Amino acid sequence: MFKTAGKYHFAILMIIALASFVCPxxxxxxxxxxxxxxxxxxxxxxxxxxxxxxxxxxxxxxxTDSELWAMKFAIAxxxxxxxxxxxxxxxxxxxxxxxxxxxxQDGQDFNFQEDICDLSMDIIGDFGPLKLDIIxxxxxxxxxxxxxxxxxxxxxxxxxxxxxxxxLDLYGLDQSxxxxxxxxxxxxxxxxxxxxxxxxxxxxxxxxxxEGDGIPGVTARLTGTVDGAVYVVFRMLRALDGELxxxxxxxxxxxxxxxxxxxxxxxxxxxxQLDLQPYTVEELNRFEFIRLEDQSMSCENLYDHxxxxxxxxxxxxxxxxxxxE
Numbered sequence: 001m002f003k004t005a006g007k008y009h010f011a012i013l014m015i016i017a018l019a020s021f022v023c024p025x026x027x028x029x030x031x032x033x034x035x036x037x038x039x040x041x042x043x044x045x046x047x048x049x050x051x052x053x054x055x056x057x058x059x060x061x062x063x064t065d066s067e068l069w070a071m072k073f074a075i076a077x078x079x080x081x082x083x084x085x086x087x088x089x090x091x092x093x094x095x096x097x098x099x100x101x102x103x104x105q106d107g108q109d110f111n112f113q114e115d116i117c118d119l120s121m122d123i124i125g126d127f128g129p130l131k132l133d134i135i136x137x138x139x140x141x142x143x144x145x146x147x148x149x150x151x152x153x154x155x156x157x158x159x160x161x162x163x164x165x166x167x168l169d170l171y172g173l174d175q176s177x178x179x180x181x182x183x184x185x186x187x188x189x190x191x192x193x194x195x196x197x198x199x200x201x202x203x204x205x206x207x208x209x210x211e212g213d214g215i216p217g218v219t220a221r222l223t224g225t226v227d228g229a230v231y232v233v234f235r236m237l238r239a240l241d242g243e244l245x246x247x248x249x250x251x252x253x254x255x256x257x258x259x260x261x262x263x264x265x266x267x268x269x270x271x272x273q274l275d276l277q278p279y280t281v282e283e284l285n286r287f288e289f290i291r292l293e294d295q296s297m298s299c300e301n302l303y304d305h306x307x308x309x310x311x312x313x314x315x316x317x318x319x320x321x322x323x324x325e
Contacts, residue, residue, distance in 0.1 A: 172233030
């Protein structure tokens, strides 16, 4: 899955921030065994768990006014490594996901719930001999709630305009403890690292143990050249704009932003605060919605038939981008 590996302390933070936001699933019990850490390598392990724990509405879509659709999407970010690394120490991170969508249409309303089936990450850049694997706990994936998404589709005719306003996702943060969850400044949390505050002594009611592993924030683990875990909180905003290409097919672009704060790590080498910038190449920030002919399709089957169902593959555009740069 990983094309090339960046400096390990940077890549881990970027990947956590982007990967966690697109894993809606149901809440689950947690444990602390290493066996619960699943590598995000494009297999269908998470799809099987989502199928077991997912909302029954997906399986019962034929019995309601809802329709089962599917989505493939990608978003891209970049960041320049901080000193003492050279100014050219920059890479692109492309996150691709596949999800089932339970869609309810009423007039121009096109509202849906996401059920993520597959997730993969590609790092684009040249960083020498460093190698790494990123491992995410299944309990962190399960902890992300499946939330309603509100969108509009102006008509059922080709060319109709699709739009979803900015969607708020918080990870490791309790929005009930925030005055303005969408825009409240969270950068004061950087003081946790600056003041060497131990994770078990964090005294900020906004910070929560996201996946129930006993550690504040969202957890991820790195293995390879180095080994360790890092703990972050972050906020994601994303908006979708597109059009109805034909009946049962919507395509368009994604505009997203991420604010991420590192609150702790197993080693000081992971304790960086990074400025994530959208990599605004349209081909790498897109989505494709399709209505499924099989209204009982499981996440596992969707994963198995991904290449047949979707025409969009962001990696088709990577080689040309690298050549142009």
